[in-house]
Amino acid sequence: MVRERVARERNLGRVVEFGCGTGFYTEVLACNADTVLATDVSSVMLDVAKRRVNARNVTFRVEDCQRTSLPDGAFDTAFMSLVIHFTVPDHAVAEMHRILRPGGTLIVVNLDPQALNGLARIRSLMRVVYQGVVGYRIKPPKRFGRNVVTEAQLAQLLGRSGFRVGSTETVRDSSRSSSIPVEYVRAAKT
Numbered sequence: 001m002v003r004e005r006v007a008r009e010r011n012l013g014r015v016v017e018f019g020c021g022t023g024f025y026t027e028v029l030a031c032n033a034d035t036v037l038a039t040d041v042s043s044v045m046l047d048v049a050k051r052r053v054n055a056r057n058v059t060f061r062v063e064d065c066q067r068t069s070l071p072d073g074a075f076d077t078a079f080m081s082l083v084i085h086f087t088v089p090d091h092a093v094a095e096m097h098r099i100l101r102p103g104g105t106l107i108v109v110n111l112d113p114q115a116l117n118g119l120a121r122i123r124s125l126m127r128v129v130y131q132g133v134v135g136y137r138i139k140p141p142k143r144f145g146r147n148v149v150t151e152a153q154l155a156q157l158l159g160r161s162g163f164r165v166g167s168t169e170t171v172r173d174s175s176r177s178s179s180i181p182v183e184y185v186r187a188a189k190t
């Protein structure tokens with residue numbers, strides 16, 4: 001559903017994607033961009049993305065989105081999906097601000113478990129724990145999840161970091177009440 005939303009973007013210009021992971025969004029971004037620099041802190045994830053993505057206007061590079069080697073004001077659009085909760089959010093957003101040109105667009109796709117209430121919230125938590133144990137078979141790192149930001153916290157963070165939020169859309173899979181909604185936030189560098 002989020003990928004369909006990304007596909008509706010137009011004229012993204014020079015794009016940098018942070019935490020591209022397996023490249024789930026990279027090719028869709030590339031269809032609507034002049035160039036895409038797809039980055040991730042993990043070279044292993046980038047290797048998977050390189051095998052998946054077959055677009056001539058995409059290049060790949062290892063970068064930590066909290067402190068990149070990218071020049072100031074070099075990009076028209078920065079995109080990050082399901083990454084901010086792995087970072088110190090203030091640091092990541094400050095870095096987005098630095099590398100975007102004035103008026104450039106930041107698109108953040110953000111998980112918001114707090115948007116669920118009651119039983120749906122409990123069920124989603126149980127599903128996350130179950131998937132972690134059965135699917136990934138690793139213990140989550142200490143204090144994992146402490147940097148998850150709610151919609152309101154993200155809006156405040158963007159505001160105090162020099163962005164003006166243009167729109168926030170909630171993407172929700174209504175077929176399962178415990179699916180965690182995500183926000184699709186577009187903001188402009190002021």
Ligand SMILES: C[S@@+](CC[C@H](N)C(=O)[O-])C[C@H]1O[C@@H](n2cnc3c(N)ncnc32)[C@H](O)[C@@H]1O
Nearest residue numbers: 019020021024040041042045064065081082086
């Ligand atoms: C949940 S995956 C999301 C991947 C992709 N954006 C998507 O939505 O399908 C999170 C990705 O963020 C990357 N990541 C985590 N911390 C990062 C950081 N500080 N800088 C850049 N990438 C990071 C991880 O390596 C992983 O590939």
